[in-house]
Amino acid sequence: MPLQTQEQIIHDRVNLGRLVKSLERTVTGEEWQQLCNDTHEPTKQAWIKVQGTLHKVKYARKMLRSVESNANLGDPSTSAGRYQVIRDSLDRLESALLEVDKRVTLKRSRPEPLLPTLPIPEPPTPKASLPPIDVDTADAEVPLSPGGPSAALSAQDLLLSPSDTIPSTAAGEWSDGNTTNLPTSRTSLGPLAPASTGAILQNSRAIQEELSEQLAQMATQLKRNALHFSNTLEKDKAVVLESQEKIERNYDVMTKERIRLRDHHSKSWGTTWITILSIAIAIIGFFLTFFIIRLT
Numbered sequence: 217m218p219l220q221t222q223e224q225i226i227h228d229r230v231n232l233g234r235l236v237k238s239l240e241r242t243v244t245g246e247e248w249q250q251l252c253n254d255t256h257e258p259t260k261q262a263w264i265k266v267q268g269t270l271h272k273v274k275y276a277r278k279m280l281r282s283v284e285s286n287a288n289l290g291d292p293s294t295s296a297g298r299y300q301v302i303r304d305s306l307d308r309l310e311s312a313l314l315e316v317d318k319r320v321t322l323k324r325s326r327p328e329p330l331l332p333t334l335p336i337p338e339p340p341t342p343k344a345s346l347p348p349i350d351v352d353t354a355d356a357e358v359p360l361s362p363g364g365p366s367a368a369l370s371a372q373d374l375l376l377s378p379s380d381t382i383p384s385t386a387a388g389e390w391s392d393g394n395t396t397n398l399p400t401s402r403t404s405l406g407p408l409a410p411a412s413t414g415a416i417l418q419n420s421r422a423i424q425e426e427l428s429e430q431l432a433q434m435a436t437q438l439k440r441n442a443l444h445f446s447n448t449l450e451k452d453k454a455v456v457l458e459s460q461e462k463i464e465r466n467y468d469v470m471t472k473e474r475i476r477l478r479d480h481h482s483k484s485w486g487t488t489w490i491t492i493l494s495i496a497i498a499i500i501g502f503f504l505t506f507f508i509i510r511l512t
Contacts (some may be wrong), residue, residue: 225286232279236302239272239309254262262320273310280306 242248282300 225283228279232276232283233300235272235279235445237274239269239276242269243309243312263317266317270310270313270317273306273313276306282339317464320363372475 280299280302
């Protein structure tokens with residue numbers, strides 16, 4: 217806890233007394249009595265006012281504890297009695313405020329649910345998709361040409377045993393036929409990628425154009441603001457210069473008046489002393505003349 221100086225302690229004591237008196241005036245005022253006797257439904261302003269007063273009471277208690285911790289600097293007995301009176305006042309104020317707070321506390325009502333007001337979503341429409349390609353069935357459906365591998369095989373080759381191999385020429389022709397007769401549906405999927413890329417580029421270009429327009433609008437608005445501020449500063453500068461001229465003229469006039477009053481002051485004091493001395497001399501001369509006449 218930071219150490220407090222003597223000036224801060226005295227400041228807290230004075231503020232504590234003022235705060236307690238202010239709270240007592242607030243609670244005993246006509247507006248507060250009207251709030252206590254009000255039978256209508258509580259308002260938000262009344263609740264805010266009660267909460268603010270309760271926070272002030274809590275702050276007063278905190279300040280009272282701070283002042284009591286430094287009470288050893290003065291008379292302990294007198295300070296303890298005074299602080300006990302303040303504590304009793306705060307307890308009484310807090311009890312009254314809590315009673316009013318119970319009556320003006322706003323009833324919390326749950327908001328209406330948002331879900332029933334939302335429309336029922338429609339089922340998503342199925343997207344058009346390409347039919348799956350079965351490679352086995354595609355290969356099976358491809359007709360063999362008359363000049364295919366079966367025609368290329370001779371009668372001697374057809375009479376080979378299972379352990380013998382097919383001639384290389386026939387195997388090469390068979391492989392060539394298979395590669396040429398594969399379905400071309402896979403190659404038809406290629407143009408989909410450029411189409412999606414073009415859509416993405418178009419969207420990004422539109423976003424960039426929108427951002428550039430917004431930046432241009434912001435630049436225009438900033439330029440207008442700068443011009444407005446410069447005009448306002450020029451007007452304020454003219455007013456400041458005019459005020460400076462008036463102050464300088466007033467300063468010159470006050471300086472002249474000060475010199476004139478100083479001279480007049482010195483002259484008036486000189487005249488006053490001369491008058492007082494003349495009166496004193498006349499009185500002394502009168503008494504001397506009186507005593508001389510009486511003695512002679």
